[in-house]
Amino acid sequence: MKKISLLGATGSIGIQTLDVIESHPEHFKLLAMSFGSNIKTGVDIISKFKPAFVAVKDKETYEKLKFEFSSNDIKFGYGDNALIEAAVYDRVDCLVNAVVGSVGLVPTLRAIENNITIAIANKETLVTAGHLVTEHAAKYNVKLLPVDSEHSAIFQCLQGENEKTIDRLIVTASGGSFRDKKREELHEVTVEQALNHPNWSMGAKITIDSATMMNKGLEVIEAHWLFNIPYEKIDVLLHKESIIHSLVEFQDRSIKAQLGTPDMRGPIQYALTYPDRLPLEKSKRLELWEFGKLHFEKADFNRYKCLQFAYDSGKIGGTMPTVLNAANEEAVASFLKGKIKFLQIEECIERAMDKHESIAHPGLEQIQEVDQLTRNFVQTLIS
Numbered sequence: 001m002k003k004i005s006l007l008g009a010t011g012s013i014g015i016q017t018l019d020v021i022e023s024h025p026e027h028f029k030l031l032a033m034s035f036g037s038n039i040k041t042g043v044d045i046i047s048k049f050k051p052a053f054v055a056v057k058d059k060e061t062y063e064k065l066k067f068e069f070s071s072n073d074i075k076f077g078y079g080d081n082a083l084i085e086a087a088v089y090d091r092v093d094c095l096v097n098a099v100v101g102s103v104g105l106v107p108t109l110r111a112i113e114n115n116i117t118i119a120i121a122n123k124e125t126l127v128t129a130g131h132l133v134t135e136h137a138a139k140y141n142v143k144l145l146p147v148d149s150e151h152s153a154i155f156q157c158l159q160g161e162n163e164k165t166i167d168r169l170i171v172t173a174s175g176g177s178f179r180d181k182k183r184e185e186l187h188e189v190t191v192e193q194a195l196n197h198p199n200w201s202m203g204a205k206i207t208i209d210s211a212t213m214m215n216k217g218l219e220v221i222e223a224h225w226l227f228n229i230p231y232e233k234i235d236v237l238l239h240k241e242s243i244i245h246s247l248v249e250f251q252d253r254s255i256k257a258q259l260g261t262p263d264m265r266g267p268i269q270y271a272l273t274y275p276d277r278l279p280l281e282k283s284k285r286l287e288l289w290e291f292g293k294l295h296f297e298k299a300d301f302n303r304y305k306c307l308q309f310a311y312d313s314g315k316i317g318g319t320m321p322t323v324l325n326a327a328n329e330e331a332v333a334s335f336l337k338g339k340i341k342f343l344q345i346e347e348c349i350e351r352a353m354d355k356h357e358s359i360a361h362p363g364l365e366q367i368q369e370v371d372q373l374t375r376n377f378v379q380t381l382i383s
């Protein structure tokens, strides 16, 4: 029985992780969880799964939960320390980090220090401080298992392979909600249009990232850290059906790909069962004849400027990816609130990166300081 802590339980990945846990009660037990402030969904999850510890973002939500579950034996906490407490609770076997944003960084580092296997969906943590996370994982001999569909695909392609023989990673991209629009048509697009992803139902932030193609940029940096591959050997391929989840090319020009219907429960479950597999309940079998054709296009870096920014920041390294990520988080949150237009997201990121001089080999405090300064700077551009 694997004891699991789940950060971001009320989110898109969180709910699908709970679905996987629920379908294999003999294998998985939810011991601790966290969420932000979606109390209605949070209460439903707590009532059903009865975890031993629950962390929430703010005191108000905490007080309401304490009252709601006063007759139960469940412990509650709130704020940053509670998020860490949930991550390492009772030395769980596996932390599923499905929170959104760089808030997931410190809990991940603390879980690694407690020798807890990390199933990582929270790509912002790897983008903002990939060197700290991977160095920590190596130091404590802890596994970092990918949940993101592309990285799970690459990870599955690499099973049984010698990593020295990898020639190239090919990360596939759907193109997002505006893939059929020209750049000139993006000036007046709405939040509602941007949230309409063609293939996946996901949280708001990642859906906007997918529309700007920043999601793919973040994934390139995520792949760099997870698989220790230089940026020159990571390509992005437009593939509008999201059926091939990514590919690996080896030195002998052989290419392996991982395919499946777009269903995040597959990668989530694989991270939880690795190196084994279990049946995936209620899953649709992929029948390639239903598609007939699959489509591929070269990624255009002038059309998708965020993709270029991500490669640039990754190659510069140091604190530049921290700036890329923090500026993007701040700009996307403002776009979602209707404060800026869609194309201003990339303007904010470009200006934040232009202003920043990267610090090489930053420690946690420097990362946190740069993250906060970048957010403050982006706010001055918005207000």
Ligand SMILES: NC(=O)C1=CN([C@@H]2O[C@H](COP(=O)(O)OP(=O)(O)OC[C@H]3O[C@@H](n4cnc5c(N)ncnc54)[C@H](OP(=O)(O)O)[C@@H]3O)[C@@H](O)[C@H]2O)C=CC1
Pocket (backbone or CB within 6 Å): 007, 008, 009, 010, 011, 012, 013, 014, 034, 035, 036, 037, 038, 039, 056, 057, 083, 098, 099, 100, 101, 103, 121, 122, 123, 124, 147, 148, 149, 200, 201, 202, 203, 204, 205, 206, 264
């Ligand atoms: N959705 C998907 O299919 C995929 C997602 N990912 C990645 O997984 C991560 C989660 O994505 P997704 O599930 O879509 O996101 P959602 O927005 O759906 O869920 C985010 C979760 O994090 C919680 N949360 C948000 N902010 C905070 C905070 N400051 N402190 C504590 N908890 C917080 C939310 O709580 P509440 O809502 O209660 O406030 C919610 O439970 C992201 O990094 C994303 O890029 C990767 C691949 C696919």
Ligand SMILES: CC(=O)[C@@H](O)[C@H](O)COP(=O)(O)O
Pocket (backbone or CB within 6 Å): 148, 149, 150, 172, 173, 174, 175, 176, 200, 206, 209, 210, 211, 215, 216, 264
């Ligand atoms: C499901 C998943 O892993 C998302 O990150 C997905 O890849 C988004 O799709 P695109 O960014 O390719 O539009």
Ligand SMILES: [Mn+2]
Pocket (backbone or CB within 6 Å): 148, 149, 150, 219
């Ligand atoms: Mn992905």
